[in-house]
Amino acid sequence: MNPQYPTRVPPVDLDGLTGRQEAVRVKMGPYGEAGTSTMMRTFLNYPEFARSLGRIGTRVTLTSDLPPRLAALASARTAWACGSEYLWAHVHAQSPGITETELSGIEQHVVEAIDELHHTHYLSDEKWYRISLLGPNAVMDLITTYGFFVSLAAAVNSMGVQPEDGLTGWGALSPAPERNLAASPRRVPKRVFEADYADLSPRQIEQANRMGRRGKPSTSKLQKAMINYPEFLQALSPFGKRAIDDTCLPSRVWQIACMRTVWLCDSEYLWSQHRKACLKLGVTDQDLTGVAAGPGSRLLTGFDEVVVRTVDEMFFHNRISDENWLQFDRFGTEGVTDLILVYGLYVLQSCVARNFGTTLEEGSIGYLPALGRFRKGIGNG
Structure with a gap:
């Protein structure tokens, strides 16, 4: 047993699955068959998560x-x-x-x-x-x-998924190093430009059509840049669909989780884009100052503080605490795994936006000046 992460969710019994679990297990192919890993049998407790x-x-x-x-x-x-x-x-x-x-x-x-x-x-x-x-x-x-x-x-x-018998863990290796973000560049050059929608390849057109409103010429700069990589977008689709469109998280919880993630990853583009969505939901710039300030900020109210603290646990410690794990049961059996998907998706998208050098949309506002002080020391958790 791994003493660092004790079992919190036991793997399912493949002979006692619900109808939905069985349907997802079949779609998993060899990863859903008897003898599959403890991880995949554990994930089947959350079939929508496993499918995504x-x-x-x-x-x-x-x-x-x-x-x-x-x-x-x-x-x-x-x-x-x-x-x-x-x-x-x-x-x-x-x-x-x-x-x-x-x-x-x-x-x-x-x-x-x-x-x-x-x-x-x-x-x-x-x-x-x-x-x-x-x-x-x-x-x-x-x-x-x-x-x-x-x-x-x-x-x-x-x-708390436990290694199967016979697998070699860290052994004599030292524990993983602490995260330190002090060297993160603040301004990055543009590397990947938006695709010309009048000159897309057949593969790009096919993928754009699959994306619905996100694949139209009116979509965001980031989506227009990502269409340069249609295979990437196709691979990301079910993961993103569950994290964004089919999530069981309330809109405010979802947006606060997204904003804290992209703040920690320093994606000003995604912060700018989701700030507009937040304001429409009634999440104010004062609320977002609390999100940037982090757990313990007096500007965080209600469940917002729980969301920010839980995202920080994943970002800095790669594990949700017992206390916060249970907090998301109120949103359904997949509430906590939907939070993990939001976090993972926006870590990934932050890497994409930063490496592409995607610039803010015309008329959009990035980080407000008052937020600058909260970037200092962010790598200390």
Whole structure:
């Protein structure tokens, strides 16, 4: 048993599933069969959560532009940074030798690129260039791998999923290092420009049509930039749909969770975009000052403080506390996993927006001047 994260949610009995759990299990293919991992059997307690992970997980593990060894290194490094011994053990078991051998030049670049995403949510020019040489989708696949494993780590650590017999955990390795965001760049150059909707490829047109209103020419700059990577958008679709469209979280809770996440990841673009949605909901700029100030701020009222504190637990400690885990039961059986999805999605989207260098929409307002003081010392948790 992992003493750091004791079992909070036991794995399901595959012989006693509900109708919905069984339907999702079948869609999971080999990941839903007898003998599947403890993680997948635990996730089946939350069938909508498990279903939302399917396509993005397939992209990360099977169809990525990253060669298998590099994909494994990226996954293992993220699991390490997020303190998830369970995920580390699984990646290590599936790709033996990734932690025992000397790293080649590109392998070292991949490991360092994950560290950059984890600490600053931004790839240096060198890492962007080196990874992009691996394929047209390689940079997006690296970012997707990072965001996916951040989400898995928050879920696995919070649920207390235990390693299966025979898997090797940290062993003699030191614990994962503390997060330090002090070096995060404040202004980043534009790398990926918005696609010209009059000149989309057939694959881009197909993906834009699938996206509904988010795929129209009137969509946001970020969506127009992401259409340059239709495979990425297709992989992200079910994950994002559950996190945004089908969530069981009330709108205010959802937006506060989103805003705290993008604040911690320093995505001024996403903060600006969601600020407009917040104001329509009655979330005021004073409320958002409390979100930026963090847990304990006198400006946070009601359940807002619980949401901010829980997001911080995932961001800084990769695990939701017992107290806050139970707080989300009021929104339904998947309330807490829907919160994890919002957090994971907006860590990923923050990395995308920052690395693209997406600029604010015309007429939008970014961080208000009064928020500047709250960025200092943010890496200390």
